[in-house]
Structures are given as structure tokens and as C-alpha cells.
Amino acid sequence: MIFVTGNSNKLEEAKRYLKPLGMEVEQMMIDGSIPELIEPQFDDLEKIAIFKADQAIAMIPESEKSDCAILVEDSGLFIDSLNGFPGSYSSFVFRKIGVDGILRLMSGKSMKGCEYRAVSVLVIGGRTIIAKGICRGNISEEISGTGGFGYDPIFIPEDSDGRTFAQMTKEEKSSISHRGKSLKALCEAISSPSM
Amino acid sequence: MIFVTGNSNKLEEAKRYLKPLGMEVEQMMIDGSIPELIEPQFDDLEKIAIFKADQAIAMIPESEKSDCAILVEDSGLFIDSLNGFPGSYSSFVFRKIGVDGILRLMSGKSMKGCEYRAVSVLVIGGRTIIAKGICRGNISEEISGTGGFGYDPIFIPEDSDGRTFAQMTKEEKSSISHRGKSLKALCEAISSPSM
Numbered sequence: 001m002i003f004v005t006g007n008s009n010k011l012e013e014a015k016r017y018l019k020p021l022g023m024e025v026e027q028m029m030i031d032g033s034i035p036e037l038i039e040p041q042f043d044d045l046e047k048i049a050i051f052k053a054d055q056a057i058a059m060i061p062e063s064e065k066s067d068c069a070i071l072v073e074d075s076g077l078f079i080d081s082l083n084g085f086p087g088s089y090s091s092f093v094f095r096k097i098g099v100d101g102i103l104r105l106m107s108g109k110s111m112k113g114c115e116y117r118a119v120s121v122l123v124i125g126g127r128t129i130i131a132k133g134i135c136r137g138n139i140s141e142e143i144s145g146t147g148g149f150g151y152d153p154i155f156i157p158e159d160s161d162g163r164t165f166a167q168m169t170k171e172e173k174s175s176i177s178h179r180g181k182s183l184k185a186l187c188e189a190i191s192s193p194s195m
Numbered sequence: 196m197i198f199v200t201g202n203s204n205k206l207e208e209a210k211r212y213l214k215p216l217g218m219e220v221e222q223m224m225i226d227g228s229i230p231e232l233i234e235p236q237f238d239d240l241e242k243i244a245i246f247k248a249d250q251a252i253a254m255i256p257e258s259e260k261s262d263c264a265i266l267v268e269d270s271g272l273f274i275d276s277l278n279g280f281p282g283s284y285s286s287f288v289f290r291k292i293g294v295d296g297i298l299r300l301m302s303g304k305s306m307k308g309c310e311y312r313a314v315s316v317l318v319i320g321g322r323t324i325i326a327k328g329i330c331r332g333n334i335s336e337e338i339s340g341t342g343g344f345g346y347d348p349i350f351i352p353e354d355s356d357g358r359t360f361a362q363m364t365k366e367e368k369s370s371i372s373h374r375g376k377s378l379k380a381l382c383e384a385i386s387s388p389s390m
Binding site for chain 2: 038039040041043051082083084085086087089092093095096097101104105107
């Protein structure tokens with residue numbers, strides 16, 4: 001299975017998830033480098049992931065397409081009281097204003113609800129499988145923890161003991177995370193008799 | 196000249212600017228509606244505008260291409276102390292957190308400097324002309340004025356009397372705005388002997 005991502009954390013998480021199922025995941029490389037896929041300005045993660053998967057497929061030589069399984073993932077943090085900001089633009093917003101910026105936007109707001117969403121798109125043997133995962137939570141009052149990446153230091157998942165994703169081990173986070181759930185749903189779809 | 200935009204304010208501004216030069220601007224329509232162009236998640240306005248112009252050109256029937264002039268424009272507000280946020284994602288950020296969100300991010304910051312940038316791309320007779328305009332300014336302390344659109348109520352241009360773009364007439368704004376400058380530069384390029 002070939003995963004198209006520029007994010008080594010995502011690659012590692014997909015590997016950890018799919019290896020026990022006997023699926024080897026490797027980074028897509030074209031001419032020795034990770035191909036740059038156009039990421040359109042859509043609000044909808046699923047549309048973005050499918051758009052990227054189509055591009056990745058187009059990069060594979062015709063003769064190799066039938067043997068290939070392409071995995072693309074897109075994810076984002078959607079904050080209720082900010083109309084779903086930063087959403088599908090989470091990566092850009094993180095680079096520009098960071099978790100500090102989000103805390104600033106949230107200061108004084110009593111509604112802290114939000115969700116991390118992930119969409120995994122797997123193209124295999126001409127079929128496209130789409131799997132989603134959502135992890136509800138709240139934006140914390142302050143930055144806590146050094147693990148994870150992105151908004152993890154300010155994301156407290158629901159039904160947890162109040163720790164942020166960044167305060168959890170990778171295994172703990174994966175067991176409840178949006179990405180873990182979308183990869184789990186993907187595995188179930190792959191293993192289902194209809195495949 | 197066919198302008199591809201979903202923004203009626205931009206269309207009107209381009210018309211007002213180019214009409215005195217004898218250039219009629221009309222909205223691009225395909226099958227009775229404004230075509231939806233993919234807007235990639237690039238930080239660079241020029242790359243986005245060229246990408247969109249290429250798509251627009253691809254939508255024109257081959258037989259009409261030589262008679263066609265396609266105009267695409269992209270613009271954004273780049274705030275110095277926010278690493279250029281919201282930049283090429285200005286439209287999305289505006290829809291989600293509005294000018295209030297920007298004021299919240301800027302509160303307590305002493306550096307208020309920013310610039311509006313516009314890039315106009317004109318494809319005419321197989322040639323591509325790129326023209327840029329920048330308007331430096333400062334983010335205001337509060338929302339002022341009801342004119343303009345987008346971030347105009349919190350943008351005070353340099354060398355002005357302290358009013359925001361939203362407090363100016365359309366003509367006043369156009370005479371100093373980023374879009375006015377990029378359209379002016381475009382007109383000069385069109386009129387130059389090398390065209």
C-alpha cells in the first residue's frame with residue numbers, strides 16, 4: 001500500500017495501524033521525492049482527499065496501476081464556535097498562527113466544543129474506499145504536553161481524564177483518535193466480504 | 196475581456212477600471228452559470244491565479260480561444276505579525292472568523308502593519324500577462340465603515356487620513372487599492388508597444 005503524505009507523523013500512524021493486519025505501508029516516491037499534490041481550497045475533507053487520490057493515481061504508470069493500492073488521508077480540527085475553523089485549512093492556519101492563535105480566538109468563549117476529523121481514501125484495483133473518523137473534544141485553556149503534532153497540545157478528547165492528545169502516548173492517542181478510527185474503518189471495509 | 200470571478204465587487208471594480216481604456220469586461224459564464232475553478236492551497240497568490248487562469252482557458256472551446264481574453268484575479272490580506280495570515284486563504288478565513296477574529300488575533304500586538312496584495316493574470320492571444328498591486332496599511336483597533344468588502348472595515352491604508360477602506364468611496368479606494376494598482380499595471384502592460 002502506498003501512502004501519499006508529506007507528514008511523517010501520519011505515515012508512522014498508518015504503518016502502526018495497518019501492520020498488524022498484514023498491510024505494509026510505504027511513502028509514495030516519484031523520482032526519489034514525495035510527489036507534491038495539489039490540495040484544493042474545499043471546505044470538505046472528503047472532496048480534498050478524493051481530489052488528491054485522483055492526482056496520485058494519475059502519476060502511476062498504467063502498467064502498474066492494477067497492482068497498486070494508493071492511500072490518501074486528509075484531516076482537520078473543526079471548532080464549533082468558530083464555524084468549523086480551521087477545518088480543512090488546519091495545516092496552513094497552524095503554520096501561520098499556531099496553537100497560540102487558536103487559544104487567542106477562543107479566549108472568553110464558553111463553548112469549547114470541537115472535533116478532529118479524518119478521511120482516508122484508498123484506491124485499490126479500480127475501487128475507491130472512503131473511511132471517516134471523528135474524535136470529539138474540547139479546546140483546552142492552555143497548551144499542555146509535548147507529544148503528537150498540530151493542535152494536539154490544546155485538544156482534550158471527550159471521555160478522557162482531561163489530558164490533551166499531546167500528553168498521551170502514541171498508542172493511547174491512536175486508540176481513540178480520528179485518524180485511528182478512519183484507519184480502523186478502512187481496515188474493516190478491506191476485510192469485508194464485499195471487497 | 197472575460198473575467199472569471201464569483202465576487203461581484205471584484206467584477207465591478209475591474210469594469211470601472213478598464214472601461215475608460217475601452218475594454219469591456221464581462222463575467223465568464225459556462226452553460227448559464229459562473230464556472231467553479233479549483234483554487235489550490237498555495238501560499239503564493241500568483242501561483243493560484245495562474246492555476247485558475249489555466250483552468251479557465253481549458254474551458255473555452257478551441258475555436259474561440261484566439262479571440263478570447265481571460266482575466267483572473269486573486270488577492271489577500273497579509274498581516275506582518277501573523278506571518279502573512281490570512282494571506283491567500285483570506286476568503287475562507289473571512290467566512291469563518293470574520294474581521295472580529297482578526298481583531299482578536301491582533302489585540303495587544305503593537306505591530307499593526309499589513310498589506311493587501313492583488314495579482315491579475317490576463318491570458319490574451321496565447322500570451323500571459325501578470326500584474327501585481329500592493330497596498331500597505333495597518334490593522335485598525337476597531338471596525339469602521341460599511342463600504343467595501345472583506346477586511347476593508349479594519350484596513351487603514353498608509354498615507355491616508357486614518358480612515359479604513361470601508362469608510363472611503365469606491366473611487367477613493369480604487370485610486371490607492373491593491374486591486375486598482377494591479378489593474379493599472381495590467382493596463383500599462385497591455386498598452387505597451389511590446390504587446
